Amino acid sequence: GAVVSQHPSWVICKSGTSVKIECRSLDFQATTMFWYRQFPKQSLMLMATSNEGSKATYEQGVEKDKFLINHASLTLSTLTVTSAHPEDSSFYICSARDLTSGWSLYEQYFGPGTRLTVT
Amino acid sequence: GENVEQHPSTLSVQEGDSAVIKCTYSDSASNYFPWYKQELGKGPQLIIDIRSNVGEKKDQRIAVTLNKTAKHFSLHITETQPEDSAVYFCATIGRGNQGGKLIFGQGTELSVKP
Numbered sequence: 001g002a003v004v005s006q007h008p009s010w011v012i013c014k015s016g017t018s019v020k021i022e023c024r025s026l027d028f029q030a031t032t033m034f035w036y037r038q039f040p041k042q043s044l045m046l047m048a049t050s051n052e053g054s055k056a057t058y059e060q061g062v063e064k065d066k067f068l069i070n071h072a073s074l075t076l077s078t079l080t081v082t083s084a085h086p087e088d089s090s091f092y093i094c095s096a097r098d099l100t101s102g103w104s105l106y107e108q109y110f111g112p113g114t115r116l117t118v119t
Numbered sequence: 120g121e122n123v124e125q126h127p128s129t130l131s132v133q134e135g136d137s138a139v140i141k142c143t144y145s146d147s148a149s150n151y152f153p154w155y156k157q158e159l160g161k162g163p164q165l166i167i168d169i170r171s172n173v174g175e176k177k178d179q180r181i182a183v184t185l186n187k188t189a190k191h192f193s194l195h196i197t198e199t200q201p202e203d204s205a206v207y208f209c210a211t212i213g214r215g216n217q218g219g220k221l222i223f224g225q226g227t228e229l230s231v232k233p
Contacts, residue, residue, distance in 0.1 A: 032219075046221070093162050106168070106212055112161055
């Protein structure tokens with residue numbers, strides 16, 4: 001159980017275009033989802049936290065107008081990178097947790113990641 | 120806020136040897152310490168975690184130890200195998216304005232040579 005999927009697994013887009021990444025919880029209800037960005041040889045950097053039905057909370061330094069997050073249902077959150085530029089090329093990873101089914105506050109499960117390349 | 124330091128950044132061992140990765144944290148009230156394994160091009164996977172009410176936890180070849188006084192915790196992998204090669208991240212859960220968020224260490228790239 002506790003499977004998180006991401007789509008697409010990789011995407012190439014041209015500079016100036018927008019790209020949407022989906023994160024789905026397949027066998028549980030994700031009351032909270034987290035979005036991370038990871039550059040090569042670096043650790044995961046939290047970008048934002050989203051609770052179902054609420055606006056996302058962004059970490060300091062993350063542009064909320066550039067990285068649009070929508071968590072409209074208990075199984076789906078989307079990250080849209082608007083007007084992408086080469087410096088946005090990175091590995092984007094989501095994670096999800098369920099606080100309504102007796103899970104520990106600490107449990108969260110990660111998706112497989114999406115490799116974004118902006119040319 | 121909470122800060123997690125992880126060492127070493129790279130570790131190379133021979134198959135069958137043990138590997139130890141150490142992390143230190145800054146918030147003495149931290150009470151949850153997970154370890155994640157990330158293979159190339161994949162998301163992190165939880166491999167073991169420990170709560171602050173225990174000092175050690177084992178799961179087959181993997182163990183984690185916690186020293187609350189010194190504020191450090193370590194991952195021990197025994198009888199390493201080539202498939203253990205990956206990047207390992209320690210983490211803890213932030214409090215206050217970091218509440219509920221995982222705070223990751225810098226990662227350790229483990230290479231197990233056959």
